[in-house]
Amino acid sequence: MADISSYKVAGFNFTIEGELPAMPNLEPFRSTEGMPIFKLQIVSSMAPVPSTPVFKTDDGPGFPEITIDQLYSGGFRFRMRPQPGLPLAAELRTSEDFTQASLLLIEGDKPFAINNSLMLLFAFSTARHGALEMHSSVVINDGKGYMFLGKSGTGKSTHSSLWLKHIPGTTLLNDDNPILRLMPDGSARVFDSPWSGKTPCYKNMEVPAGAVVRIRQAPFNKIEKLPAVQAYASLMASASSFRPFKELADGWHQTLSGLVAVLPCYVLDCLPDQAAAELCHKTVHG
Amino acid sequence: MKIKDGFILRSICGEYIVVGEGLAQVNFNKMLSMNESAAYLWKEITGKEFTREDLVQLLLDQYEVSKEQAAADVDKLVDTWLTEGVVEQ
Incomplete structure (x- = not known):
């Protein structure tokens, strides 16, 4: 056996x-x-x-x-x-x-x-079941998950660490590959996974997803909410979907389009500083 | 003309985009935004050979618009589709 x-x-x-x-x-x-x-x-x-x-x-x-x-x-x-x-x-x-x-x-x-x-x-x-493996660093604040997206090296983890340092009550959920799900009730939820890159945390926790923020390096701090189509493009760019698999594209599209209807998505042009974390927190926390 | 293999019309919160999916369009890293009439035309011509005249007729069938206006809109639209490479002659 x-x-x-x-x-x-x-x-x-x-x-x-x-x-x-x-x-x-x-x-x-x-x-x-x-x-x-x-x-x-x-x-x-x-x-x-x-x-x-x-x-x-x-x-x-x-x-x-x-x-x-x-x-x-x-x-x-x-x-x-x-x-x-x-x-x-x-x-x-x-x-x-x-x-x-x-x-x-x-x-x-x-x-x-x-x-x-x-x-x-x-x-x-899981493509047909509303789940996406995201390339993202995620923090928890006030019971919600805030997901930071960006190309490798743009400062997702750095932005997470700024929240951990400057925004009271923040913890790290996953630093590299969390799972984002569109739940059967239509809500968005983010889960820890066993895949967390260089900063292992492995909490096996889940929280409602609060917002998704794409991080871009800039010589200033500015945050903007994305309209649905741009939000969809932003999520898609950071989801581990293998584009050659046509059979799975319908499932991923259903998930992405359902998510952008309920989950606020932003783009944050920022410096790696405390003010960036505070601006981001103030905006996404609402 | 016809739509190239792998380009799919998708609807997101009431808006339309065309994305490249599947192996044929694995290097197409863009999304093409479509207004309602462009999306209507796209749906009608999916899987078919079409000409500019076909598209003009489709617009006239669906919308209160002059033939000249429809022809001008079709020219602009088809030129964009050809430039972006989502349809082929």
Whole structure:
């Protein structure tokens, strides 16, 4: 009997079958209640399969590179490298609906490959269920989650740390990859995930989403509320959606358009200073 | 002319945009805003071959507008669509 570990993230269960390395980030999310939305099996070998190339991610040096192929038998495979030019770390094969997957760990950092596989499977299998994996740093203040978006290096985490320092009662929910959900009742809610980048917190908490703020560097501080279409574009740019998957686009669109109807979205041009955090807090807190 | 593969009309809070979806448009990182009449035309021509004259007729069927005005609007719209690369000859 193989080891099966069960987890729940943002209200969705999944299981991993097979021997896992130590993964402290997953521990707070262990849960056995509920039906899994996907099952990942860690395997020790894979037979070659015919496939046709679909897409290769191109996020540049320093970022993982993922090559995606469609299998003739249906389903997909994802071959992952920690960076372009490095040897393959792992191969993930999924069913067409992303509910079943197997993972072969080839070389190097096992938690890297397992976490990346889980993030892919989570994003795809929840696409039709109102969930988005966001690239965002999120703080909690007064019981609500405030999500900061922005390209890598624009200062999302810095802005979070300014809130933590200068806005009383602020805590960090997740610094890198929270889950934003459009709930069945139409409200927006943000959840911690096991994926939090360089600042692990792993609280396994959830709060109503208060606002989303796109951060841009500027020589001044100014905040503006975005109209619906720009809000949609802002959320979409920071959601981990894989655009080649047409089948999933409808689900993501439903989620994004539902979210912009209920969730205020802003753009903050700012300096990395206390005044920026105070302006932002005063505006989004209402 | 026809709409290129992968361009989809989406509605957001009562407004319309065209986005590129799927492998065919994976490098199209823009959204094209559509007013109500442009969205109406887009829906009518989705999946079909069309000419500028077809679009003028569609406008005349739906709106109280002169033929000259409709033709001018269609020219402007189709030029934008061609420039942005969402339709092809």
